[in-house]
Structure formats: C-alpha cells, structure tokens
Amino acid sequence: MFNTGITSMQDAVARVKNAKDSKEFDFLLPSLRDFLKTLGVESQRLLELEQRAYYPINEYSDKDTQINLNAAKKRVIEYLEQIMDKMPKDDWLLMVLDNYYLFLESLLERTPHKRGGIQKEHLAGLKIRNEYDVQYLLYAYLKPLCPLVRAEVNEDTGYGTVRTDIFLDADHVIEVKCTRSSTKLKKLTEEIEADMVHYHAEHIYFFIYDKEKIIENPLLFRSTYENKVKGKNIHIIIHQPKIL
Numbered sequence: 001m002f003n004t005g006i007t008s009m010q011d012a013v014a015r016v017k018n019a020k021d022s023k024e025f026d027f028l029l030p031s032l033r034d035f036l037k038t039l040g041v042e043s044q045r046l047l048e049l050e051q052r053a054y055y056p057i058n059e060y061s062d063k064d065t066q067i068n069l070n071a072a073k074k075r076v077i078e079y080l081e082q083i084m085d086k087m088p089k090d091d092w093l094l095m096v097l098d099n100y101y102l103f104l105e106s107l108l109e110r111t112p113h114k115r116g117g118i119q120k121e122h123l124a125g126l127k128i129r130n131e132y133d134v135q136y137l138l139y140a141y142l143k144p145l146c147p148l149v150r151a152e153v154n155e156d157t158g159y160g161t162v163r164t165d166i167f168l169d170a171d172h173v174i175e176v177k178c179t180r181s182s183t184k185l186k187k188l189t190e191e192i193e194a195d196m197v198h199y200h201a202e203h204i205y206f207f208i209y210d211k212e213k214i215i216e217n218p219l220l221f222r223s224t225y226e227n228k229v230k231g232k233n234i235h236i237i238i239h240q241p242k243i244l
Contacts, residue, residue: 006031006032006035009080009083009084009092010145011144011145012032012035012080013077013080013081015028015032016028016032016073016076016077016080017073017077019073021066021069022055022057022065022069025053025069025072025073029049029053032049032076033046033049036049036083041083045083048079049076049079052072052075052076052078052079053072053075053076054072055068055069055071055072056068093168093172093203093205094205094235094237096142096145097174097205097207097235097237098237100138100141100207100237100239101239101241103137103141104137104241107123107126108123108126128178128209128211128241130178130180131176131177131178131209133178134176134178134207134209135151135165135166135176138166138174138176138207139151139166142166142168146168148168148169149166149167149168150166150167151165151166151167152164152165153167155199155200162195162198162199164199164201166207170200170201171201171202171203172201172202172203172205173199173201173203173204173205174205174206174207175192175195175199175204175205175206175207176207176209177191177192177206177207177208177209178208178209178211179208179209179210179211179212179213179214179215180211180212181212183212183214184214185214185215188208188214188215189225192206192225193225196225196229196232196234197229199232201232202231202232202233203232203233203235204232204233204234204235205235205237206225206234206235206236206237207237207239208236208237208238208239209239209241210238210239210240211240211241213240215238215240218238218240221236221238222236222238
C-alpha cells in the first residue's frame with residue numbers, strides 16, 4: 001500500500017514526480033485533491049487538476065501508456081508549481097505554525113498501536129518544560145516542510161549580535177517564547193518589543209507557547225503587536241496547551 005499522507009506542496013510535487021507507474025499515480029490523486037482542499041483551493045481549480053492528470057491508456061503498448069503518463073505527471077507538477085507561486089510564503093507558514101498543536105496532540109496524546117514498540121508510558125516522559133523544548137520540537141516539525149531551516153543562527157545587527165531561534169531565510173525568522181510560572185506578562189511584552197527592532201527580517205514570527213496561560217486574551221494580544229513596526233510584518237502565534 002502506498003503512503004499518501006501528503007504534508008506540503010513540495011512533498012506533493014516530489015510524490016507526483018516519483019510515481020513510477022499508472023497504479024501509483026492514480027492512487028496518489030485522491031490524496032492530492034484532499035490536501036489541496038485543506039489549502040483552500042477552489043473546486044474549479046480542482047477540476048483543472050483532473051483535466052491535467054488525465055492520460056490515455058494504450059492497451060496494446062505499455063510504452064505509449066508510460067509516455068502519456070509522463071506527460072500527465074509533467075502537467076500536474078506545472079499545476080502545483082503555479083499554485084505555489086501564487087501562495088504567499090507568510091500565509092502558508094502561518095497556517096503551519098497555527099496547526100503546531102495538532103502535531104503535539106498526534107505525537108503525545110494519541111494512544112500508540114498496542115503492537116508497536118512505542119507505548120504510552122514512553123511518551124509520558126516527553127514533556128515541554130521550557131523554551132528549548134519548544135524550539136526542539138518546532139524545528140523537527142518544520143524540517144520536512146522547510147529542508148533549509150536552521151536553528152540558533154547568529155545575525156550581526158551592526159551594533160551587536162542577535163541569535164535567531166529558527167531561521168527560514170533572510171526574510172522569515174521565528175522567535176520562540178515559552179512562559180514559566182515566574183514569567184510576568186510585562187517581561188514577555190518587553191522581550192517581544194525588543195526583538196521587533198533587533199531582527200532585520202521583513203517577516204518576524206513570535207511563536208509563543210503560553211504554558212502557564214498568562215495571556216488572558218490571545219486575540220487582543222495578537223492585534224496589539226502585529227504590524228506594530230513600520231517596514232516589518234509581525235506575526236503572533238499563541239498556543240496555550242491543554243495538557244503539556
């Protein structure tokens with residue numbers, strides 16, 4: 001059975017490109033449609049996918065069928081690349097960061113298969129205790145989607161050095177925060193305001209794992225700080241865990 005759990009547009013392109021025969025290609029298409037729906041692709045564009053994926057089968061020549069299949073794969077890849085070109089990176093990244101807790105729930109709260117080597121008691125010891133734990137898991141979560149992502153990258157600001165928690169590219173960086181029992185809201189806001197100025201990137205994502213739930217109104221907090229600095233796009237992502 002083929003693995004059809006598509007995780008990103010880049011992954012979708014790779015799977016189409018690597019489909020070795022018509023059976024694998026045809027099996028992939030429903031999963032590809034479902035993935036595009038999660039990105040908000042309209043039904044008309046999904047119909048275009050069907051049209052591009054169609055290829056005639058020559059019952060008398062496997063070679064001709066393979067040629068037709070390769071042409072269909074090329075059309076589908078061009079279609080996916082067109083969607084990627086029209087999808088702003090910051091919109092896509094925000095969606096991924098907003099869904100981070102789904103990753104944690106699936107990893108830590110879902111009961112493993114009873115015949116597997118990993119059992120619930122093994123996962124019980126994996127707890128988020130501080131900012132370094134959040135950064136470690138977030139980096140692992142992003143790595144398959146953004147293969148060039150780096151952790152703890154130093155940046156020379158001209159008057160000193162700042163360390164980016166997660167560096168995607170020169171225009172997109174992520175600063176990770178994790179609240180503790182001793183964290184004061186005033187201290188958290190002061191750190192965010194300072195980081196807004198220090199980073200050169202155009203898009204700065206503040207990934208706040210509010211473990212102690214000190215932010216009483218996440219929506220108000222977000223609207224207060226997003227787009228506060230001219231020339232930069234500030235994005236606030238707040239996760240307030242249920243269990244961890």
